[in-house]
Amino acid sequence: MVSKICTGNYAAAYGSMRSRARTVAAYPITPQTFIVEHISEFINNGEMDCEYIEVESEHTAMSACVSASASGVRTFTATSSQGLALMHEILPIASGMRLPVVMAVVNRSIASPINIWVEHNDIMPERDSGWIQVFCDNNQEVQDMILQAYRIAEGKRVALPVAVCLDAFILSHTVEPVDLIEQDAADKYVPEFSPTGAILDPDDVAAVGVFTPPDYMMECRWQTDKAMRNAVEAIGEANEVFAKQFGRDHGGMIDPYMVDDAEAVLVTMGTASSTAHEVVDEMRAKGKKVGLVKLRFWRPYPSELLRAIAEKVKAVGVFDRAVSYGIGGPSYIEFRNAVFGLDLPVMNFIGGLGGRDVSLQDVRFMYEKLLEAARTGVVKRDITWMGTRGVEQ
Amino acid sequence: MAAQALASAAHAEGGYATAFPFFGAERRGAPVLAFTRIDDKRIYRKTQVYEPDFVVVLDEGLLETVNVVEGLKDGGAVVVNSVRSPEEIDVGIDAKLATVDATSVALEVLKRPATNSSILGALSKATGIVSIESIEKGIMQVFGDRLGEKVGERNAKAARIAYDRTVVGESHGSRVLKASNKWLPDVRELPMGVAGISLDTDAGAVGPGSFLENKTGSWKVFHPEYDGEKCTMCNFCWFYCPEGCIYRKEDRMEFDMDYCKGCGICANECPAEAIKMVR
Numbered sequence: 001m002v003s004k005i006c007t008g009n010y011a012a013a014y015g016s017m018r019s020r021a022r023t024v025a026a027y028p029i030t031p032q033t034f035i036v037e038h039i040s041e042f043i044n045n046g047e048m049d050c051e052y053i054e055v056e057s058e059h060t061a062m063s064a065c066v067s068a069s070a071s072g073v074r075t076f077t078a079t080s081s082q083g084l085a086l087m088h089e090i091l092p093i094a095s096g097m098r099l100p101v102v103m104a105v106v107n108r109s110i111a112s113p114i115n116i117w118v119e120h121n122d123i124m125p126e127r128d129s130g131w132i133q134v135f136c137d138n139n140q141e142v143q144d145m146i147l148q149a150y151r152i153a154e155g156k157r158v159a160l161p162v163a164v165c166l167d168a169f170i171l172s173h174t175v176e177p178v179d180l181i182e183q184d185a186a187d188k189y190v191p192e193f194s195p196t197g198a199i200l201d202p203d204d205v206a207a208v209g210v211f212t213p214p215d216y217m218m219e220c221r222w223q224t225d226k227a228m229r230n231a232v233e234a235i236g237e238a239n240e241v242f243a244k245q246f247g248r249d250h251g252g253m254i255d256p257y258m259v260d261d262a263e264a265v266l267v268t269m270g271t272a273s274s275t276a277h278e279v280v281d282e283m284r285a286k287g288k289k290v291g292l293v294k295l296r297f298w299r300p301y302p303s304e305l306l307r308a309i310a311e312k313v314k315a316v317g318v319f320d321r322a323v324s325y326g327i328g329g330p331s332y333i334e335f336r337n338a339v340f341g342l343d344l345p346v347m348n349f350i351g352g353l354g355g356r357d358v359s360l361q362d363v364r365f366m367y368e369k370l371l372e373a374a375r376t377g378v379v380k381r382d383i384t385w386m387g388t389r390g391v392e393q
Numbered sequence: 394m395a396a397q398a399l400a401s402a403a404h405a406e407g408g409y410a411t412a413f414p415f416f417g418a419e420r421r422g423a424p425v426l427a428f429t430r431i432d433d434k435r436i437y438r439k440t441q442v443y444e445p446d447f448v449v450v451l452d453e454g455l456l457e458t459v460n461v462v463e464g465l466k467d468g469g470a471v472v473v474n475s476v477r478s479p480e481e482i483d484v485g486i487d488a489k490l491a492t493v494d495a496t497s498v499a500l501e502v503l504k505r506p507a508t509n510s511s512i513l514g515a516l517s518k519a520t521g522i523v524s525i526e527s528i529e530k531g532i533m534q535v536f537g538d539r540l541g542e543k544v545g546e547r548n549a550k551a552a553r554i555a556y557d558r559t560v561v562g563e564s565h566g567s568r569v570l571k572a573s574n575k576w577l578p579d580v581r582e583l584p585m586g587v588a589g590i591s592l593d594t595d596a597g598a599v600g601p602g603s604f605l606e607n608k609t610g611s612w613k614v615f616h617p618e619y620d621g622e623k624c625t626m627c628n629f630c631w632f633y634c635p636e637g638c639i640y641r642k643e644d645r646m647e648f649d650m651d652y653c654k655g656c657g658i659c660a661n662e663c664p665a666e667a668i669k670m671v672r
Contacts, residue, residue, distance in 0.1 A: 005534070360438060
């Protein structure tokens with residue numbers, strides 16, 4: 001294995017090459033652009049045997065991916081922000097047709113106002129699109145999760161598309177050491193794609209994704225729902241096999257850190273998890289009982305795992321890099337649902353929007369508030385807009 | 394790319410390193426920030442850098458507008474691209490300071506004023522944080538990978554020459570520069586209502602920035618030298634200037650050096666050769 005300094009974008013592109021994606025259709029958008037540029041280079045250099053389809057928009061990119069996947073080949077694409085929004089119409093088509101398309105989503109703020117920096121508000125509207133969604137917090141994980149994504153997505157049990165999310169710039173444009181997976185090892189982990197459903201084949205004609213009357217629709221929806229539930233098992237297995245083969249255990253659905261005897265736990269998504277990891281070490285050294293749950297999979301949502309942790313602690317904070325206007329952070333809403341009925345102080349911290357830095361001091365602030373709530377059992381402010389001018393902290 | 398090459402150099406020595414730009418609209422000539430973190434174990438923090446150990450300044454002109462040593466740790470060092478000696482430079486504090494004329498090195502070796510590779514040689518000499526051999530390797534990996542082996546080699550050579558020419562000394566500073574809270578500009582510090590509507594919100598007054606404050610002329614390495622004798626007043630320069638900083642006067646052209654970025658298009662277009670780009 002070669003350890004190389006590379007960006008998250010490179011790691012994503014490299015992962016798609018090693019997974020032997022055979023069709024890529026993508027449209028460039030900051031900060032995802034380098035992913036498709038790297039893929040073009042791989043193809044140009046003869047390193048990647050893949051059909052690259054140049055398209056005029058993300059809507060077409062996803063449409064082409066759906067068609068390619070429906071014809072029985074492994075497909076990959078990548079996008080960000082407005083591009084993802086433009087794809088919106090086609091996303092449920094991919095999941096409804098049960099196509100294991102894998103897409104890297106470089107999470108960037110959505111307009112207006114225009115902003116190119118990190119925020120999770122671009123992917124949140126796709127929560128119910130039937131896509132499995134995983135958030136990464138380092139570049140190694142980005143590469144590894146592209147490979148795992150195919151393993152999770154493909155096969156009869158799941159057969160759903162996967163979005164591998166990485167924070168704009170903080171991962172996409174930051175270089176970190178990454179152990180690059182060799183082709184032999186990748187082939188062993190991600191076997192050749194064999195489609196499980198009907199495929200578009202001129203010699204064996206079939207129609208897929210066709211007009212469906214009320215007589216069948218409920219059953220279609222139910223199957224997709226069931227597939228999403230089945231994904232939990234597939235995600236655990238993909239992680240286990242990966243850990244055994246490559247020696248890296250990313251944790252499956254969630255990655256808890258120091259939660260066993262913790263009084264206050266913070267639930268984070270994306271790179272805030274990595275920064276919080278350092279703060280946990282620092283506060284633990286001072287004898288403060290804090291823990292961290294890195295929420296990796298957003299869909300399917302790990303309700304039971306989170307509830308099991310929540311039952312043992314005295315206060316939980318949920319950090320959101322997104323907001324559902326008028327109600328709170330999406331991850332907070334989901335978490336409250338998971339712990340419904342438990343007598344537990346839960347706080348929401350909304351921060352890091354549009355690329356605002358989530359500093360060590362910010363994370364310390366969240367833990368101090370949580371420890372206070374753990375001590376008193378009282379939540380003074382349920383939703384805190386971190387470091388926002390004009391908003392009481 | 395320099396920040397990445399430095400990270401690559403540290404990685405080549407067996408360390409862990411991350412590097413990232415200050416994410417924004419990067420382009421050559423404009424003031425940009427980039428950071429590198431180096432450690433012997435995995436680095437978890439994904440925050441911006443507020444307290445650097447070392448500061449590298451690629452354009453001396455920035456010393457006039459930015460407090461480059463803000464947050465610099467005690468015992469830290471500053472590396473400046475300058476023809477002056479360390480003792481002649483005032484960064485506002487007493488600090489270990491190294492200088493090298495990286496622009497000249499770059500012009501000699503690369504034939505263009507791209508100082509990001511040369512300055513890494515100076516950083517290596519001034520701080521010893523990574524060896525010059527590792528810097529060369531890092532440059533080969535980052536520049537070489539992206540721009541081809543030959544370009545990589547030339548940039549590595551520039552770093553080596555800069556390493557040899559770097560003067561390490563002490564600077565005794567006294568001048569005071571306005572401190573800002575963070576690397577991120579605070580909207581409250583921006584001039585109000587110069588180019589648009591200002592809004593009074595709960596979060597305070599929010600107004601657009603203004604180029605009255607932001608003199609982009611500091612980006613240039615070369616500036617146009619105008620010869621009124623040769624000028625035929627054909628107005629080509631005025632027409633082609635992408636920045637709109639050439640003005641037509643009665644009997645001559647006038648150049649606004651506050652905003653001229655030194656692109657040289659005027660000199661290139663001038664049929665009478667009345668404009669020359671000089672350093």
